[in-house]
Amino acid sequence: MSGSSEDLGFLDHGAIARLSRLMLNVRSPMLGSVTGQHRSATRGASVEFAEYRKYAPGDDIKHLDWRVFGRTDKFFIREFEADTNLRCYVVLDTSASMKFTSTPEGGTRFDYARRLAGTLAHLLVHQGDAVGLTCFADQARDLPPRRTPSHLRQLYQLLADTQPAGESNIVQTLHDFAERIRQRALVVIISDLFTEVAPLLDGLKHLHFYKHDVAVFHLLDRQEYDFDFKRPVRFVDLETGADLITDPAVVRDAYGEALRDYLAALQHGCRQFQVDYHFTYLDQPFEGVLTNFMLQRVRAKGRR
Amino acid sequence: MAYLQPWMLWVLPAVLLPIIIHLLNRLRYKTVHWAAMLFLLKANRAATRRAKIRQMLLLACRCLVLLFLIWAMARPLTGGWIGAAAGGAPEAVLILLDRSASMEAAGGQGESKRAHALTLLGQAAKQNAGSRFILLENVLRQPLDIADGSTLATMQMTEATDTAADVPAMFRAALDYLVKNKPGSAELWIASDLQAQNWRPDSAEWQDIAARFAGLPQSVRVRILDLSTPPAGNLTIAVKSAELRVRDVKTGKGQLGLAIEIEADGERKGPLPLLLTRDGAKSQIDLSPSGAVHRQSLKFDLPRIEPGWGKVELPADTNAADNAAYFAYAPPVPLRTVVIGAGPGAQRVRFAAAPDKTRTDRIADLLPPERAENLPWKETALLIWAAPAPGDVVTKALQGWVESGGVLLCLPPGGEATGGPLDVKWNPIETAPKDAPFRVTSWDDLDGPLARTESGNPLPLAKLDVARRQVPEAGDSAHVGGTFADGRAFFISRSVGAGRLFACATLPDVEWGSFGEGFVLLPMVQRLVTLGGQRLAPPLMAIAGEWQPPDAQETWSAVETDRRRDWRWHAGVYQNGAQRIALNRPETEDSPEIVEAARLPELLRGVRLTVMAGALELKADRLQSEIWPAMVMLTMIFMCVEMALATSKAMLPMKASVKPAAPKRESAEVAA
Numbered sequence: 014m015s016g017s018s019e020d021l022g023f024l025d026h027g028a029i030a031r032l033s034r035l036m037l038n039v040r041s042p043m044l045g046s047v048t049g050q051h052r053s054a055t056r057g058a059s060v061e062f063a064e065y066r067k068y069a070p071g072d073d074i075k076h077l078d079w080r081v082f083g084r085t086d087k088f089f090i091r092e093f094e095a096d097t098n099l100r101c102y103v104v105l106d107t108s109a110s111m112k113f114t115s116t117p118e119g120g121t122r123f124d125y126a127r128r129l130a131g132t133l134a135h136l137l138v139h140q141g142d143a144v145g146l147t148c149f150a151d152q153a154r155d156l157p158p159r160r161t162p163s164h165l166r167q168l169y170q171l172l173a174d175t176q177p178a179g180e181s182n183i184v185q186t187l188h189d190f191a192e193r194i195r196q197r198a199l200v201v202i203i204s205d206l207f208t209e210v211a212p213l214l215d216g217l218k219h220l221h222f223y224k225h226d227v228a229v230f231h232l233l234d235r236q237e238y239d240f241d242f243k244r245p246v247r248f249v250d251l252e253t254g255a256d257l258i259t260d261p262a263v264v265r266d267a268y269g270e271a272l273r274d275y276l277a278a279l280q281h282g283c284r285q286f287q288v289d290y291h292f293t294y295l296d297q298p299f300e301g302v303l304t305n306f307m308l309q310r311v312r313a314k315g316r317r
Numbered sequence: 318m319a320y321l322q323p324w325m326l327w328v329l330p331a332v333l334l335p336i337i338i339h340l341l342n343r344l345r346y347k348t349v350h351w352a353a354m355l356f357l358l359k360a361n362r363a364a365t366r367r368a369k370i371r372q373m374l375l376l377a378c379r380c381l382v383l384l385f386l387i388w389a390m391a392r393p394l395t396g397g398w399i400g401a402a403a404g405g406a407p408e409a410v411l412i413l414l415d416r417s418a419s420m421e422a423a424g425g426q427g428e429s430k431r432a433h434a435l436t437l438l439g440q441a442a443k444q445n446a447g448s449r450f451i452l453l454e455n456v457l458r459q460p461l462d463i464a465d466g467s468t469l470a471t472m473q474m475t476e477a478t479d480t481a482a483d484v485p486a487m488f489r490a491a492l493d494y495l496v497k498n499k500p501g502s503a504e505l506w507i508a509s510d511l512q513a514q515n516w517r518p519d520s521a522e523w524q525d526i527a528a529r530f531a532g533l534p535q536s537v538r539v540r541i542l543d544l545s546t547p548p549a550g551n552l553t554i555a556v557k558s559a560e561l562r563v564r565d566v567k568t569g570k571g572q573l574g575l576a577i578e579i580e581a582d583g584e585r586k587g588p589l590p591l592l593l594t595r596d597g598a599k600s601q602i603d604l605s606p607s608g609a610v611h612r613q614s615l616k617f618d619l620p621r622i623e624p625g626w627g628k629v630e631l632p633a634d635t636n637a638a639d640n641a642a643y644f645a646y647a648p649p650v651p652l653r654t655v656v657i658g659a660g661p662g663a664q665r666v667r668f669a670a671a672p673d674k675t676r677t678d679r680i681a682d683l684l685p686p687e688r689a690e691n692l693p694w695k696e697t698a699l700l701i702w703a704a705p706a707p708g709d710v711v712t713k714a715l716q717g718w719v720e721s722g723g724v725l726l727c728l729p730p731g732g733e734a735t736g737g738p739l740d741v742k743w744n745p746i747e748t749a750p751k752d753a754p755f756r757v758t759s760w761d762d763l764d765g766p767l768a769r770t771e772s773g774n775p776l777p778l779a780k781l782d783v784a785r786r787q788v789p790e791a792g793d794s795a796h797v798g799g800t801f802a803d804g805r806a807f808f809i810s811r812s813v814g815a816g817r818l819f820a821c822a823t824l825p826d827v828e829w830g831s832f833g834e835g836f837v838l839l840p841m842v843q844r845l846v847t848l849g850g851q852r853l854a855p856p857l858m859a860i861a862g863e864w865q866p867p868d869a870q871e872t873w874s875a876v877e878t879d880r881r882r883d884w885r886w887h888a889g890v891y892q893n894g895a896q897r898i899a900l901n902r903p904e905t906e907d908s909p910e911i912v913e914a915a916r917l918p919e920l921l922r923g924v925r926l927t928v929m930a931g932a933l934e935l936k937a938d939r940l941q942s943e944i945w946p947a948m949v950m951l952t953m954i955f956m957c958v959e960m961a962l963a964t965s966k967a968m969l970p971m972k973a974s975v976k977p978a979a980p981k982r983e984s985a986e987v988a989a
Contacts, residue, residue, distance in 0.1 A: 110352035122352070207355050237353045245346040250354040257354070258346055259361055263368045268360035275356065 021169050023127045028300040029135050037136055038310040039099055039226045040289070044197045049098025049141055054197065057095020065089045099142035099199055100158045103130045104190065105172075106204030108150040108181030109251045113205075114295065115236035122232050123177045125295050126203040129230055131172055132303060133201060138165045146171055149186040150179035158198070180252045183208055187216030191223055203230045210275055214282035221286040228289035228306065231279070235294050240268050319534040321499045321943070325391035332387065335379035371962060378959035382952050389948030394501060394535050407448050407538070408943065409500035411491045412438055412463075414454045414475060415509035417482040418888075418902040420544070421638035422510070422551060429637070430544040431477060434508035435470040437542060441506065442466020448504075451494065455482035455515075456862055456886045458490040477638060478886035479902035480862025482515040485522040492529045495537065501943025504538045511545040511912045514905035516920075518912045523920045530924045535943075538925045545911045551635045552589075553580045553907040557612075559644035559858065559899075563622060566677060571622035573646060575615040577629055579606050582909055595627035622648045626876055626890040626897055639907055643890050645857045645899040649678040652850040653696045654842075656683045658703030658728070662826035665833045666701050666728065669825070669842040679846065694718050698849035699842070701726045703824065705734035715739060720814025724849035726842070727820040729787035739813065741820055742790040754830060755783035755823075757807045760799030766819065766841045766848075767798055767808060777836050781823075783807075784830040789820035816852075819845065861888045861900040873898070 042054035068088030081089045111123035134144045145158035220227045242261035249256045283290035424430030450463040557576040564570045591602045624647040631640040654670035671681035686704035689711045727737045735743045757778045760767045788805045799808035811818045825833030873891040875882035882889045890899045
């Protein structure tokens with residue numbers, strides 16, 4: 014790994030080494046360009062038997078199962094699974110709200126997101142899959158998926174150079190993204206998702222429609238969930254700069270209710286559109302979060 | 318609404334403290350950069366309704382808690398139905414008990430007025446069991462808390478006494494108590510026989526008392542238990558004087574002269590047995606009193622002249638307290654008079670001071686002015702100065718002597734001198750024409766050396782022919798005891814420390830007129846001698862309830878031990894070592910005059926007054942009462958409401974059906 018080490022401080026090589034023992038799988042068949050380790054939507058030439066189907070004129074007779082013909086006097090074609098590679102898009106929220114943290118020594122939400130994105134990219138490239146990066150705030154910056162280590166360095170550089178700023182435009186980003194990427198891919202969204210639920214779910218639905226495997230890391234600070242302020246506070250919006258002076262005692266319960274309503278609706282929508290949703294506190298170790306993420310996918314493969 | 322602690326109302330602005338604290342808290346906010354504004358704005362919109370109402374209710378509760386607490390501490394009083402609902406019996410009942418001697422007269426149902434009053438008061442106290450009872454009796458006039466109204470009759474402080482009652486003073490003591498202790502509602506129960514001498518209805522004190530009642534924040538009801546039924550067939554006895562005279566100097570025999578007065582309130586016939594006790598020995602004398610007031614002098618020969626005591630008693634009648642009178646006697650102390658002066662005038666004065674040479678109780682010396690420093694100061698009862706002003710040494714000694722209680726009579730020095738002792742100034746001598754001598758036309762015949770005799774006859778000052786006079790200058794502080802026809806002073810007096818100074822404008826000399834003939838001079842000088850002698854001999858008879866031992870440390874015990882006696886309120890003979898004193902009930906207690914019950918509202922103008930003759934009827938409209946317990950209740954209720962509001966979720970804008978989605982956190986941590 015080249016590049017200046019200060020820039021890439023968000024990478025934890027020990028964690029990467031530990032996580033490398035695991036493999037990141039997809040839950041649905043992918044359509045890759047080259048042979049890889051992932052299940053493809055098409056039939057192919059792997060050793061794994063898939064199914065029999067009736068012969069149709071034009072089929073290559075080398076795939077005929079002669080034993081079956083001998084027993085039944087009918088033509089059947091043996092089909093095998095195809096293995097393909099994976100294209101993964103990491104969609105990283107770089108809006109100003111990602112700057113939030115309640116414990117400055119613990120790093121901001123963006124630090125956490127960047128660490129997740131970097132680690133995922135490293136793991137995927139090293140298992141032979143292509144990784145692209147989309148950093149969005151009010152506008153998106155794209156890095157198309159490649160599987161080369163040099164591309165990984167470019168990706169790190171982009172991560173290191175990006176600073177959270179501007180307003181989040183996640184809904185438009187998701188729609189644009191779904192329209193642009195027509196090939197099936199793993200889409201990992203890392204964001205605080207602070208937007209209205211219904212448009213957000215529309216975006217996720219759009220991705221689901223194109224059969225992308227969508228995973229969401231929803232990053233929330235513990236303070237944002239508990240709202241444990243005592244004295245009156247002037248809240249300044251990180252994105253718009255609007256401010257609100259209020260007594261937390263007065264709004265705490267209504268806030269909690271609004272937040273829980275939002276989370277409930279979000280989780281329900283994610284289940285509906287088969288989005289792999291990961292609620293993550295910033296004080297959770299990211300290595301555990303990733304391990305959990307990857308292990309769940311292993312189980313999903315085993316179920317098949 | 319009145320308040321017992323109105324200054325607490327100044328604290329009322331403290332009610333706003335919760336609001337001020339709330340506003341201050343809002344001012345000292347901290348700034349937080351926040352990402353989840355989406356929810357915060359939603360929450361703020363929701364909170365603007367119910368949570369803000371809740372916040373305001375909380376603030377209001379806190380303010381009300383403070384308000385009612387301060388209000389309760391100001392101790393408000395209210396009447397009407399609120400007061401009736403809040404308070405029951407009056408908080409304090411002050412029982413003003415007249416236990417003077419006249420209250421021992423029979424007052425219905427075979428018992429004394431005092432005992433009857435105690436029974437009625439005890440009954441009334443049972444009805445008002447919730448009140449505090451404070452006894453104020455007429456002798457000590459000290460408020461005394463009584464635990465139980467029914468114990469009234471058996472208390473030492475309600476026993477019979479031989480004292481007089483100063484009812485206005487009792488009212489004042491009760492008012493002092495009310496002002497000092499501030500009971501929320503109070504009643505005064507007064508049990509008295511309405512004796513005019515005790516109530517003094519013409520005294521200006523009553524206006525003051527009524528004004529003080531009007532000034533009380535709480536309204537006070539006064540209930541007077543009228544026990545003024547006049548006694549029938551009552552006799553009273555009093556000893557006017559008891560004097561031991563020397564009858565024979567050689568044999569030492571003496572004579573006790575006893576002047577007694579028996580008063581009957583109705584016609585009475587037949588002999589009256591009088592029981593006389595003298596030094597413990599009893600004897601009976603039959604008297605035949607005539608008329609309503611019977612005065613009699615009794616004389617007893619005594620073998621020796623020595624101090625003694627005794628009492629005279631009447632048979633039992635409707636008032637047991639006025640049937641006995643006590644006396645004590647002692648050998649007369651020789652009273653020495655010193656006359657400073659020379660000439661026939663001074664000689665006559667000396668003669669007037671000690672007219673009977675056979676009697677040893679009056680001694681008079683004549684000293685020329687130049688030997689004045691040899692005066693026997695300590696034994697001198699009266700000093701008569703008929704000479705010019707003395708030198709500094711004598712003046713200083715004279716000043717000290719008069720200030721310590723001596724009596725000094727100054728007579729004109731004669732001649733050209735105009736200065737007398739102790740700054741007495743004399744005008745020049747005036748001589749009247751032969752046919753028109755100076756006449757004394759007005760003098761103080763009620764009090765002082767020129768007062769009427771005991772039998773009521775005036776001194777014949779009008780018969781005085783004053784041919785020559787030297788008028789003393791009456792300063793501002795002097796009291797003019799007699800004046801000539803032209804208004805010039807004949808006789809003046811002045812207080813000097815504890816003693817007194819007198820000055821007379823003429824000399825008992827033939828050339829100066831008829832003053833020397835003695836018809837005025839003799840009683841005047843004798844009275845002055847007696848006045849001066851009071852300093853030398855302690856009194857032997859005094860009035861119970863008024864007399865105080867000269868030294869508070871002394872213990873005076875009763876000579877008679879037939880029953881418990883206390884010199885503070887019981888008549889009797891008491892002794893302290895060789896000293897004796899006979900205490901009798903005050904004469905005023907024998908007076909039958911009473912205050913008409915109809916006059917009482919006039920005395921206590923503006924006071925809620927009920928006069929009852931039979932029993933104490935308590936069914937009357939409610940007084941103002943304190944409502945602080947209700948305030949404290951309200952305080953506690955609002956505290957509870959505040960607590961409930963602050964802790965409960967009931968008021969929060971929350972939908973019970975929505976269960977918060979628990980974040981999947983546990984599994985993540987397990988995996989980590």
